[in-house]
Amino acid sequence: MKKFALKLLLPFGLCLLVSSCVSPGREPGGGDHDVVIQNGTLYDGSGGEPFVGTVAIRGDRISYLGEPVKLRGGTMIDATGKAVSPGFINMLSWTASALRRDGKSQSDIRQGVTLEVLGEGSSLGPLNTSMRRRSDGTDVPWTTLGQGLEHLVGLGVSPNLASFVGATTLRVHEVGYENRPATEAELERMQALARAAMEEGAVGMSTALIYAPADYASTDELVSLAKAVAEYDGLYISHMRSEGSQLLEALDELFTIAREAGIRSEIYHLKASRRGNWHKLDELIRRVEQAQKDGLQITADMYTYNASSTGLTGVIPTWVQEGGHEAWMNRMREPEARKRLLGDLREQLANQPPEGIMMVGFENEELGKQFMGKTVAEAASIRGQSPEDAIIDLVLEDNSRIQCVYFSMSMDNIRKKIALPWVSFCSDSASLDPANATDMTHPRAYGSFARVLGKFSRDEKIIPLREAIRRLTSFPAANLKIRNRGNLKEGYFADVVVFDPDTVTDHATFKKPHQYSTGMSHVFVNGVQVLKDGEHTGAKPGRVVRGPGWKGHLQSE
Numbered sequence: 001m002k003k004f005a006l007k008l009l010l011p012f013g014l015c016l017l018v019s020s021c022v023s024p025g026r027e028p029g030g031g032d033h034d035v036v037i038q039n040g041t042l043y044d045g046s047g048g049e050p051f052v053g054t055v056a057i058r059g060d061r062i063s064y065l066g067e068p069v070k071l072r073g074g075t076m077i078d079a080t081g082k083a084v085s086p087g088f089i090n091m092l093s094w095t096a097s098a099l100r101r102d103g104k105s106q107s108d109i110r111q112g113v114t115l116e117v118l119g120e121g122s123s124l125g126p127l128n129t130s131m132r133r134r135s136d137g138t139d140v141p142w143t144t145l146g147q148g149l150e151h152l153v154g155l156g157v158s159p160n161l162a163s164f165v166g167a168t169t170l171r172v173h174e175v176g177y178e179n180r181p182a183t184e185a186e187l188e189r190m191q192a193l194a195r196a197a198m199e200e201g202a203v204g205m206s207t208a209l210i211y212a213p214a215d216y217a218s219t220d221e222l223v224s225l226a227k228a229v230a231e232y233d234g235l236y237i238s239h240m241r242s243e244g245s246q247l248l249e250a251l252d253e254l255f256t257i258a259r260e261a262g263i264r265s266e267i268y269h270l271k272a273s274r275r276g277n278w279h280k281l282d283e284l285i286r287r288v289e290q291a292q293k294d295g296l297q298i299t300a301d302m303y304t305y306n307a308s309s310t311g312l313t314g315v316i317p318t319w320v321q322e323g324g325h326e327a328w329m330n331r332m333r334e335p336e337a338r339k340r341l342l343g344d345l346r347e348q349l350a351n352q353p354p355e356g357i358m359m360v361g362f363e364n365e366e367l368g369k370q371f372m373g374k375t376v377a378e379a380a381s382i383r384g385q386s387p388e389d390a391i392i393d394l395v396l397e398d399n400s401r402i403q404c405v406y407f408s409m410s411m412d413n414i415r416k417k418i419a420l421p422w423v424s425f426c427s428d429s430a431s432l433d434p435a436n437a438t439d440m441t442h443p444r445a446y447g448s449f450a451r452v453l454g455k456f457s458r459d460e461k462i463i464p465l466r467e468a469i470r471r472l473t474s475f476p477a478a479n480l481k482i483r484n485r486g487n488l489k490e491g492y493f494a495d496v497v498v499f500d501p502d503t504v505t506d507h508a509t510f511k512k513p514h515q516y517s518t519g520m521s522h523v524f525v526n527g528v529q530v531l532k533d534g535e536h537t538g539a540k541p542g543r544v545v546r547g548p549g550w551k552g553h554l555q556s557e
Contacts, residue, residue, distance in 0.1 A: 087114025121208025201546025232549025311401025447506025
């Protein structure tokens, strides 16, 4: 990398000589800067060829970007041999709760993530009276999605935050947890709530259609909601109704929604799950690329591991969960319901073997001590039960869905997806701090983005670094229709990262997940340094980043 940087620097030698003679009052960018990053190899996010140059920051904006020049700055950084790029975008983040506890977003900041996109299926709002009520009897201090985001940022957070409005949240707001179609009046109110969320700055609408009560919604209901979001040029993004045996049918539903609602659409965490379905990825790719040629705007995102993570609800059917948590727990205690459920679980486990389901998150501390990190098969053997009986009883004893890691994907497919130019990246996780860890977790919480830069770009050379950066920056920013972010450009917000492409590495493993990635040197969010020489500064300059329908955009135009 250093040799490459020197070669790039040579053509600018004359420019350096000239710039050294520029008088203080005539500096590029005009006057002093707060931060000047010199001699780095600049990747502007476009996917074009990098070049050695200078980046300067004044306030919350990039004040200079270009050839190497001598500038005055309050903070001077020599980035020789390092890459300088826009901050990265996590297209699917579950970090809202973690940010309420801490705000630093340690594991993602240390990978260069400056924007966390929340809201897969469920979102911080809109909330009705019962949805606002916490388990301890108190109420959350917000009602709408915009208020929820502002509340979170008001607590102090290091990254920027954006969010989809969740279709599940809209449905629960009006229909509750019942397995039935929404009435015409309920659907109209859900559309009105979606429009209000878009005007508050939602980047679009999300669905999570393998979970209850989301999968109680028909395609027609989703089309109606998506039409309301399309009025604001929002994005429809979906955890599709199946990622396994019905993968291609689920894709057809996404196409139907995109076509009938006239809406740009994205597939959350693209995958073909369970061995018998791995071959379907090739056909999915073919169909997406044909749909793109036919005029549909379809994209996807992914995480870079061959295991997913969700609750035991990944194998528990949604019919048993109707009515909400307490109804679900009670139904599993009913002899007839249990008998039916055991049959469904046996069918699920025939395709997703219990040896490939590792339990990593419990509510019951004693259960966690006994079974944390063990597979369902191991737990069943210890308990002297069948795997399906063990699943039911463990969920009842823990009074939760029990978070698990599912080893269900192909590494060859991971590499195929990374090579696709229409796929961005996500963690599908919270941003964590090992100091606060009580459970195990999926290593994607610590390594999703470093893995793109290190393992798959540098080491395996699946995509060049400039393309990896494009897919982490300007590409998702364009899909989200957010303004003045995602590129290194003068006047853009100064979300800037500096890292060593020769050493950036993920260290988290499935057995030892709580390990930070390394190689990221400096991270700036809105011009404020949150990572310095690889360590968090404690700064919390994060803001709400709003989508295309935000009323504030209209008022400023």
